[in-house]
Structure formats: structure tokens, C-alpha cells
Amino acid sequence: xxxxxxxxxxxxxxxxxxxxxxxxxxxxxxxxxxxxxxxxxxxxxxxxxxxxxxxxxxxxxxxxxxxxxxxxxxxxxxxxxxxxxxxxxxxxxxxxxxxxxxxxxxxxxxxxxxxxxxxxxxxxxxxxxxxxxxxxxxxxxxxxxxxxxxxxxxxxxxxxxxxxxxxxxxxxxxxxxxxxxxxxxxxxxxxxxxxxxxxxxxxxxxxxxxxxxxxxxxxxxxxxxxxxxxxxxxxxxxxxxxxxxxxxxxxxxxxxxxxxxxxxxxxxxxxxxxxxxxxxxxxxxxxxxxxxxxxxxxxxxxxxxxxxxxxx
Amino acid sequence: xxxxxxxxxxxxxxxxxxxxxxxxxxxxxxxxxxxxxxxxxxxxxxxxxxxxxxxxxxxxxxxxxxxxxxxxxxxxxxxxxxxxxxxxxxxxxxxxxxxxxxxxxxxxxxxxxxxxxxxxxxxxxxxxxxxxxxxxxxxxxxxxxxxxxxxxxxxxxxxxxxxxxxxxxxxxxxxxxxxxxxxxxxxxxxxxxx
Numbered sequence: 001x002x003x004x005x006x007x008x009x010x011x012x013x014x015x016x017x018x019x020x021x022x023x024x025x026x027x028x029x030x031x032x033x034x035x036x037x038x039x040x041x042x043x044x045x046x047x048x049x050x051x052x053x054x055x056x057x058x059x060x061x062x063x064x065x066x067x068x069x070x071x072x073x074x075x076x077x078x079x080x081x082x083x084x085x086x087x088x089x090x091x092x093x094x095x096x097x098x099x100x101x102x103x104x105x106x107x108x109x110x111x112x113x114x115x116x117x118x119x120x121x122x123x124x125x126x127x128x129x130x131x132x133x134x135x136x137x138x139x140x141x142x143x144x145x146x147x148x149x150x151x152x153x154x155x156x157x158x159x160x161x162x163x164x165x166x167x168x169x170x171x172x173x174x175x176x177x178x179x180x181x182x183x184x185x186x187x188x189x190x191x192x193x194x195x196x197x198x199x200x201x202x203x204x205x206x207x208x209x210x211x212x213x214x215x216x217x218x219x220x221x222x223x224x225x226x227x228x229x230x231x232x233x234x235x236x237x238x239x240x241x242x243x244x245x246x247x248x249x250x251x252x253x254x255x256x257x258x259x260x261x262x263x264x265x266x267x268x269x270x271x272x273x274x275x276x277x278x279x280x281x282x283x284x285x286x287x288x289x290x291x292x293x294x295x296x297x298x299x300x301x302x303x304x305x306x307x308x309x310x311x312x
Numbered sequence: 313x314x315x316x317x318x319x320x321x322x323x324x325x326x327x328x329x330x331x332x333x334x335x336x337x338x339x340x341x342x343x344x345x346x347x348x349x350x351x352x353x354x355x356x357x358x359x360x361x362x363x364x365x366x367x368x369x370x371x372x373x374x375x376x377x378x379x380x381x382x383x384x385x386x387x388x389x390x391x392x393x394x395x396x397x398x399x400x401x402x403x404x405x406x407x408x409x410x411x412x413x414x415x416x417x418x419x420x421x422x423x424x425x426x427x428x429x430x431x432x433x434x435x436x437x438x439x440x441x442x443x444x445x446x447x448x449x450x451x452x453x454x455x456x457x458x459x460x461x462x463x464x465x466x467x468x469x470x471x472x473x474x475x476x477x478x479x480x481x482x483x484x485x486x487x488x489x490x491x492x493x494x495x496x497x498x499x500x501x502x503x504x505x506x
Contacts, residue, residue, distance in 0.1 A: 066334035078468035081333055131466060133335055179467040250467070269463045271410030274403050276396065278334050285398040 062135035075171040087212040089170040101238035104152035118142035125222035134275040140203030160193040161243040163235035186230040187243040223292040256312040261293035316380040348384035356482040382428030413463030423453035
């Protein structure tokens, strides 16, 4: 009930930027209004606190209908709207994640146990696709670090590799080898994986994650291009050697291991200087892309002394 | 004429009824680019069709088809400049410099636009034999337009491959014809020499 009210407020802010600038005031007004009716303040203020762990007061979430119908889920479809229906065939309950490699407690972890152990938090993050469009997504989930700490990585764990679910019987494109070698794989350096911004999402907009958005469990690394945010994770492997991500394997000169959002490092075929923010109207200028997608303050230290043009 | 405007009418319908999805600017952009390329293929198909079928009447449609190629390409470019980039010239400049796929598209457009402008009888007369040379550049425009299509995509190349195949066939037909004429000429001249 509460969540729904919040969603409606956000949706209306999206249409008018002037209104959006007064968001704080609006929220305060909303709280005031609600207080008159019921004693809901503790819950509400808690929700707001959780949604702003990195002081993202200015972010306006993209309407849910757009996020749900604009996904690159190539196993299902090459069309961004095409995976919306096709992905519904995926069974996401029950779900378990196999954690293996350099950890003290490897094993098969059931999602319901993970959810019980890791209370849901909200994170409103910018999402920047390598194709130069962007959105703002209010995720629900928990930090990847919380899960990793539980499995206790050993000193040999220098990288974390993730593998997506592969069900050729329901994934039309997973049979052909025309684009990527399936299953989809992505990886992070251990310090990136342990960073407090790095998140495992299980929901969005106060609801369970839609299947086309990567349900039941997906990675969210807000300072990297969207393709790093692997969907429907079934395996997490801790390794000593640097794994090869699916896109890097397909086109190493175009998609590097790091894939950090960086306006100064162009894709070989297109500029990364600007981005189209979804739901921003016609004749509205594109947004200037920010280094590390605007999270430089939090993550730049991870890449100190690194040539970002070389390690793209 | 009306048939050529039908795609534009359909686009306005889709904009009006908000049927273009989460990224309407890009949807418009792809749509206009697609139609420009379709008309380009169609204009290149006239000559082979004429040679095969001897339907002389189709030649009278070639100019119109070419103009529609130019029309949709112009809308495609305007959509990029005004609707997407809101005429922010500095951003546009850097975007073009850093994007090889846009440079390819630009080459195609810088050929198609003067072709559109000089498509009138008056220009044809004024340019004389240069007119034909200028309009032969359409082959280069077709090739760069398809490269433009290929280069902006991340993975799935089925659609540009289809266009590449069509254009390769249409250009291949001309090469074949040119080669055959050359052979015949050689045979004739060889016959004359003996």
C-alpha cells in the first residue's frame, strides 16, 4: 500500500522537471499528509533512508512500464520488447545458486535462504547501457558483499565469476551460436565485488523482479555498463585467474573486462560522450555521460593508477 | 506518391498513440533510417527490373523513389540533430567525430542530398554528363548506408545482413551486365580484326 503511493508520486514527478526539483518538499508534504491519517512515520522514513544510501537525492526513477519493456535479454530475444513475454516461461521458484571456488563455505544456496539472511534494501541507481541509453532504477536486494562474506572467500579469491541460467528449451536464441557463447558469463574483480555499491537485485519498484529484468537474482554494478549486470544468476565462482566475460569473448576490442562507464573512452564504433535518458521527452538534450556513471566519488579509488583507456 | 508517404503517416499514428515504447526517439530514428534504406534498395532495383522484364513504365517512378530515399534520410538526420540532440552542436560535433558509424551515415547522406536537389530536369540539363557521374555515387551511398547500419549494432546482425545481401545483388547485377557487355564488345572487336 505504502509502496504504491510512493510509486504514484514518482511517476507524476517524471513528467514535469519543475515538480521533480521540489521532490524533497513533496515527500515531506506526503509524510505530513500521511501522518495526519495514521502513525506510519517510522516505516516511511525508514524506506526513504534506505533508498538514499549514496545521497542520490536528485534521481528520478524511470517509469516501471519502460524498465519492464526495454531489456536486452538476448537468450530470449534480440528485440528489447520481445523478451517481455518470452521470459515468462522461465521458472524462478524454486531457485538456487551454486557457489564454488576459492571460498571456505562453497555449496548450493537456496534463494529463499539468501533472502531470509539478507533483508531487502532499496537502492536507486543510474543504469547506463553501452548502447548509450540510460535509466534510473529503484532496485530491491542486498549488497553482494553480504553474500560473499557469508561464504568466506579465501586469499586465492581474486575474481568473482557469475553465470546466467541457460534453458535452451525456452530460450530461442540460446541454441544458435550467432551472437554469444551461452551461458552468459560476467565477472568482477574481488574488490569491485565487495564494494558497498555492488548489489544483488531481487526486486524493483517495491515488487519482485520481473522475469525479463533478470529475476530472481541479478547483479547490479551501477558504475559499469549495463551488460555487466548479469541476469538470473545460477552460479558464482571465486577464482584466482581473471575470467573472460561473454562480451569480451565475442569482441575483445569492443567490450573489455572492466566496462566502466567512461565518456572519454569511446566504443570503437560509437561515442560514449552522451546518453539518452529514457522517458525524457522529444527535443530534450541528451545527458552528458559521467565518469563511472556519476559514482566516481565512491569507486574511483578502485582504479587508481590504472590506465582506463587500456583497461576499458 | 501517396504510397511513399504511408510510412510517414504510420509513424505519426504511432507517435500520436504512444506506441513507440520506452525509447521513442530511437524508435523513430530506426524507422526513418529503415525506410530510407528500403527506398534506396527500391531505386536500385529499377534498372535490373527494367533489363529483366522490359517494363519501361517503371523508369518513370525512379525519380520519385529516389526523392523518397532523400526525404526519409533527411527526416532521419533531422531527428538525430533536433529531436535527439536538441541542436546542441558541441555534443553533436563530438558525437560525430567519435562515432565511425555516424561518419558512414553522413557520407551516405552527403551523396543522397545533392542527388535529391539535382533530380530536376533543369539540373540535369545544367550538369550535362556530370549529372550521370554524380548520380552514380548512389552505389557508394548504398554501401556506406549499410555499413552505417552494421556498425551501430551490438550483436544481432540479421537485418543489416539482409540489406547488405539485397544491395550486393543489385550492384552485382550491374557488374555482371557490365562484364557481359565488355565480353560481347571483345568478341565483336576480335571478330572485326580477323
